[in-house]
Amino acid sequence: IYLFYIPNCIPLKSPVPHLVLQLDPTATPSYLGWVVAAYSLGQLIASPFFGGWANLRRSSREPLTASLIMTVLFNVLYMYLQSIPDKPQVYMIVARGLVGFSAGHTAVVRSYISAATTLKERTACMANVSIFQAVGFILGPVIQTCMVPLHFPGPVESPSLHINMYTAPAMFASILAVINLLLVMFVFKEHKVGGLEEAGVANSKLLDVTEESKPDLVGVLSTIFLxxxxxxMFTVFETIGTPLTMHMYAWTKTEATLYQGIILGASAASSIVVFVIVKILVKRINERYLLLAGLVISLGAFFLFIPWGPSLPPLAFIRRSTSTTSSTKSTTPPSTTTIAPANRTVSPEGCPWQYSWCRHVPALPLFQYLAATLVFSVGYPMCQMLSYTIFSKILGSQPQGVWMGWITAAGSLARTVGPIYVSQVYDKSGPQATFGSVAGVIFLTIIFYLVMFRRLVPCKSTADREN
Known part of the structure; x- marks a missing residue:
């Protein structure tokens, strides 16, 4: 069941450069934000749907099978965007939205794990889920990096098939989805544990037990907000990485894809170590205190992301082309003039001239960016894993498909809002305003968390029965 997370994470890093280089080289950052957000918008719609389906049928097999079939079909559609002659940009958004819709089974997976574990087992199992999700995020950038030698155009470019550095990850994700589909059909067997079946509780009494387990609605909604x-904050970090490194360090699009893939892969690898450590710490420290520590560490990471240095980022060239027109065809090629202020570093790539903040916002040193990424790679995994665990325990022994759908939808909404927020704030005000504002949001969230701290406890009836 853990393998479901891997295919969904692999192609996440490819759509933006795919659109820029192949479909619409003139696409604006704001439009690219909508492209990235389309995936999460699709998952936002699908998560409550698949969660409700699992609750209604009291089975996880059907929604999981349907979602995997969708994953294969919609990734194939993404691969063939180059072959669509009319408005491929629109189909890019549609394809990403549909791939996101097929990822709605995330709610079903976590709901099944909640039903198949006791309170004592749940934290470790949720940690295992997060580890496999991190493996997916490792494979995504790593596979994208491994596909860079395919270049664009790739070795196979025809109307019937496109294999290049941007479509190959989607092809690989489709293959993994097919493998998962076969495992669900022929290997996967559902088990409902929670201590009830093992204790010999009859199915006729299961509904009574569920009705007794009334979770604290305030705690449930608070956890969804958290x-x-x-x-x-993760989406802001993920979305801003490629444009930030291109603007601050004058990396090309290919270099940004390669180096950012390595950075994110290393970040995901370090998060696996964090998950393992947290699995050990929860035996001695309450999850709520560890979640608080994760939020504080994440706040420190975003504060560290804010550039404070004395130097300015390198400015990109501005090229103006002029040509001579006459009644006859001119054989003189256009002339190109590079315009730049005195005492400023200029390069073919760098901070765009149309961004006014490039002329006064300090550059972010590479070592500072890497250090902040490392700190965030410790704080975010703690928050992500423990919030799911606390949420599951608050819900108790009732079927959790719908509620898991809503918390997943909240995460999808964040992944929808995040890229749009970055495209607006970063374009207009730069990294200082972007990272500073997110740090302010995290600080206010910590205060909210402390106010709600006593409400984020396991459902009493479930804890009493298991004790």
Whole structure:
């Protein structure tokens, strides 16, 4: 069941450069934000749907099978965007939205794990889920990096098939989805544990037990809000990485894809170590205190992301082309003039001239960016894993498909809002305003968390029965 997270994470890093280089080289950052957000918008719609389906049928197999079939079909559609002659930009958004819709099974997976574990087992199992999700995020950038030698155009470019550095990850994700589909059909067997079946509780009494387990609605909604903020800060970090490194370090699009893939892969690898450590710490320290520590560490990371240095980022060239027109065809090629102020570093790539903040916002040193990424790689995994665990325990022994759908939808909403927020704030005000504002949001969230701290406890009836 853990393998479901891997195919969904692999193609996440490819759509933006795919659109820029292949479909619309003139696409604006604001439009690219909508492209990235389309995936999460699709998952936002699908998560409550698949969660409700699992609750209604009291089975996880059907929604999981349907979502995997969708994953294969919609990734194939993404691969063939180059072959669509009319408005491929629109189809890019549609394809990403549909791939996101197929990822709605995330709610079903976590709901099944909640039903198949006791309170004592749940934290470790949720940690395992997060580890496999981190493996997916490792494979995504790593596979994208491994596909860079395919270049664009790739070795196979025809109307019937496109294999290049941007479509190959989607092809690989489709293959993994097919493998998962076969495992669900022929290997996967559902088990409902929670201590009830093993204790010999009859199915006729299961509904009575569920009705007794009334979770604290305030705690449930508070955890959903916390999860929204946690995913929002991750989405800002994930979305801003490529344009930030291109603007601050004058990396080309290919270099940004390669180096950012390595950075994110290393970040995901370090998060696996964090998950393992947290699995050990929860035996001695309450999850709520560890979640608080994760939020504080994430706040420190975003404060560290704020550039404070004395130097300015390198400015990109501005090229103006002029040509001579006459009644006859001119054989003189256009002339190109590079315009730049005195005493400023200029390069073919760098901070765009149309961004006014490039002329006064300090540059972010590479070592500071890497250090902040490392700190965030410790704080975010703690928050992500423990928020799910606390949420599951608050819900108790009732079927959790719908509620897991809503918390997943909250995360998808954050992943929808995040890229749009970055495209607006970063374009107009730069990294100082972007990272500073997110740090302010995290600070206010910590205060909210402290106010709600006593409400984020396991459902009493479930804890009493298991004790």
């Amino acid at each position: 999860f929204f903020v946690i995913l929002f």
